[in-house]
Amino acid sequence: MVMDIRHLRDEEAASDSQEAIEAEQEPGLVDWIEACVDASDPADKARFITQLRLCVPSDEGIALLRHLVSSAGGARALLAAQVLGHHRTWLSTAAGVKQHLALARENEASAVVAALVWGLRQRDEAAEFIVHTDNAVAREAALATPVSRRTLSPILAGLRAGIRPEVERILLHKLHQIHPSLVRYLVDLLVEGSWGEEALRGLFASLPQMALFELFLDTRHPAAWALVDTESTRFWQRLVRLASDVLVAGPGCELLRHLLSRSGDDEAFARRHGSFLRDAVRRADANSGADLVGHVERLTFGASEEKVARLAQSLVDLSTRLDGAEVDKVHTLLEQWKSRSADLKLKIYHLEQGIG
Amino acid sequence: MGADTISITEDFASLQDALNSGAQQCILSEYVKNPFLDDDVHALALRTGMVRQEVGPVLAELRHAGLLQSAGRRGHMLDVQAIIDTSIGTTDTPPADKEAEEPPAQLFAPLLDALSCGVALIDINTGAVEANQAFSRQLDLPTDGLNAECIAERLECDLHLIADDQAPVLCALENGVSVELRSGNMGPFSGLIAVVNIGDGAWEISKAQVQIQEDLFAQLREEIAHPAEFLQSFLEKPKKSELGQARAAIERIHAFLALYLLDDPSGQPPLS
Numbered sequence: 278m279v280m281d282i283r284h285l286r287d288e289e290a291a292s293d294s295q296e297a298i299e300a301e302q303e304p305g306l307v308d309w310i311e312a313c314v315d316a317s318d319p320a321d322k323a324r325f326i327t328q329l330r331l332c333v334p335s336d337e338g339i340a341l342l343r344h345l346v347s348s349a350g351g352a353r354a355l356l357a358a359q360v361l362g363h364h365r366t367w368l369s370t371a372a373g374v375k376q377h378l379a380l381a382r383e384n385e386a387s388a389v390v391a392a393l394v395w396g397l398r399q400r401d402e403a404a405e406f407i408v409h410t411d412n413a414v415a416r417e418a419a420l421a422t423p424v425s426r427r428t429l430s431p432i433l434a435g436l437r438a439g440i441r442p443e444v445e446r447i448l449l450h451k452l453h454q455i456h457p458s459l460v461r462y463l464v465d466l467l468v469e470g471s472w473g474e475e476a477l478r479g480l481f482a483s484l485p486q487m488a489l490f491e492l493f494l495d496t497r498h499p500a501a502w503a504l505v506d507t508e509s510t511r512f513w514q515r516l517v518r519l520a521s522d523v524l525v526a527g528p529g530c531e532l533l534r535h536l537l538s539r540s541g542d543d544e545a546f547a548r549r550h551g552s553f554l555r556d557a558v559r560r561a562d563a564n565s566g567a568d569l570v571g572h573v574e575r576l577t578f579g580a581s582e583e584k585v586a587r588l589a590q591s592l593v594d595l596s597t598r599l600d601g602a603e604v605d606k607v608h609t610l611l612e613q614w615k616s617r618s619a620d621l622k623l624k625i626y627h628l629e630q631g632i633g
Numbered sequence: 634m635g636a637d638t639i640s641i642t643e644d645f646a647s648l649q650d651a652l653n654s655g656a657q658q659c660i661l662s663e664y665v666k667n668p669f670l671d672d673d674v675h676a677l678a679l680r681t682g683m684v685r686q687e688v689g690p691v692l693a694e695l696r697h698a699g700l701l702q703s704a705g706r707r708g709h710m711l712d713v714q715a716i717i718d719t720s721i722g723t724t725d726t727p728p729a730d731k732e733a734e735e736p737p738a739q740l741f742a743p744l745l746d747a748l749s750c751g752v753a754l755i756d757i758n759t760g761a762v763e764a765n766q767a768f769s770r771q772l773d774l775p776t777d778g779l780n781a782e783c784i785a786e787r788l789e790c791d792l793h794l795i796a797d798d799q800a801p802v803l804c805a806l807e808n809g810v811s812v813e814l815r816s817g818n819m820g821p822f823s824g825l826i827a828v829v830n831i832g833d834g835a836w837e838i839s840k841a842q843v844q845i846q847e848d849l850f851a852q853l854r855e856e857i858a859h860p861a862e863f864l865q866s867f868l869e870k871p872k873k874s875e876l877g878q879a880r881a882a883i884e885r886i887h888a889f890l891a892l893y894l895l896d897d898p899s900g901q902p903p904l905s
Binding site for chain 2: 323324326327329330359360362363392395420443446447450451
């Protein structure tokens with residue numbers, strides 16, 4: 278027996294075409310973007326933004342968004358760029374990043390470029406936009422750029438070129454958190470261009486103080502490039518002088534603790550950096566005074582007379598920056614030390630009288 | 634940004650009008666410019682030029698006002714539902730307001746009451762707290778009207794900052810009781826979970842140990858350090874007149890060592 282299934286096939290075909298129509302009618306990324314831009318009611322806009330956040334764009338969706346960015350212009354392009362920055366599956370391939378970069382380089386609307394650069398956050402590629410002529414783009418690039426070996430050169434190029442104050446603030450803040458191991462590499466890059474005094478001073482003031490001290494002031498071996506010719510040597514010496522000025526002008530608690538510890542332990546270090554330590558202690562932040570006095574007290578617990586004598590100078594200098602209970606603590610400590618021997622008593626007395 | 638930006642978000646900008654502080658407006662304006670922004674506290678501080686410590690409380694206020702919501706991974710994003718509610722609210726009372734008037738449902742009461750230790754579930758956004766009796770008793774807090782503000786005041790900490798940081802925090806109180814706070818989700822609840830640890834008298838034990846240690850150190854200074862210091866100076870410049878004192882110093886040290894550290898000649902450990 279043969280069953281006639283022609284009517285079933287017809288029904289199947291009809292249902293397939295119905296599904297195709299429904300699929301076509303189902304709103305997608307582009308529809309939501311269009312609807313969001315066209316909506317006059319804020320609540321409607323908000324709903325479409327929620328939809329755009331929740332959706333997971335496929336490769337085709339990403340391609341559509343790129344197409345909108347490059348061809349639609351205006352608010353549509355901006356929203357598409359923001360959606361691309363929100364759904365960053367394209368970051369997983371080098372080609373995806375390359376296409377995104379190309380979009381950002383080619384687009385002429387600064388707001389759209391800024392949104393595209395935002396999409397590159399925490400990616401080294403964002404660094405190339407730091408020197409962009411538009412402030413919004415440069416600011417977004419500075420925010421998006423991580424500090425790494427790859428990005429140090431464009432960051433320094435931006436700072437050297439004289440970027441806008443807000444962008445400079447962001448970059449210097451990021452450099453403040455640079456890993457100490459990168460500081461020598463950064464200093465090696467400084468030789469690549471000509472730097473103004475103020476730009477260098479601002480840069481050094483943002484770098485980790487311990488790394489600067491060790492690199493410029495506590496080393497007998499300058500960077501290899503500094504020995505190439507006279508000009509390089511002069512530049513290195515200029516950097517050393519600037520680093521010393523910057524560190525003395527605002528020494529941090531960590532640096533002062535390091536200097537005090539090393540001076541106590543190592544007589545040669547204390548002799549070498551005596552005047553630097555004295556200047557630094559005299560400019561110590563009064564808020565860190567109690568911490569430093571406590572540090573000196575710990576360092577001198579059961580210490581030799583020589584070590585105590587070396588640190589006494591710093592403690593006397595530090596007392597000029599303090600007031601209230603902290604000064605009393607310094608005096609108590611000095612009196613304790615005086616009672617250890619007549620020599621020490623005389624030495625501390627001279628220091629207190631400023632004739633040490 | 635250009636005119637394009639305004640055409641998308643100018644309607645959202647009205648949200649800022651309701652805000653009192655410039656810091657709140659400054660932060661919200663960044664989210665209005667880009668409704669997909671999901672910055673965390675650190676990134677926002679950098680973006681706005683504000684001090685990081687100031688940004689946390691402002692974010693908490695904006696979250697409390699329903700304008701921002703968590704974006705996961707410590708980030709925050711614009712709560713677009715607020716815009717929808719604001720828009721609907723012009724014609725109808727928002728359901729959220731009605732809910733706010735009613736006391737929050739005690740969903741976890743049976744579970745919390747079954748626990749012997751004090752536990753509280755703190756909703757950071759609304760300030761609502763669901764806690765068991767043990768929690769109120771152990772922290773000397775009222776059972777009725779307990780809210781996030783009371784707990785923050787008692788623990789002397791900023792609950793919003795702890796929720797933002799995600800990492801668990803241990804708040805120690807003066808009586809040895811400690812409270813561990815950690816972010817967590819449980820069914821419909823999402824916020825901070827506070828667990829009281831009364832320490833089983835560990836505080837008293839550690840206090841007693843500190844006292845014993847202090848006494849021992851004082852004895853060590855008196856019986857070992859001072860005589861040893863005298864001996865050192867004597868050996869550097871020996872004087873006949875101090876010979877007796879030196880001998881006495883050695884005897885004091887020996888007596889101390891015999892008492893605490895050397896074996897008793899009878900074979901019994903001296904401290905047993």
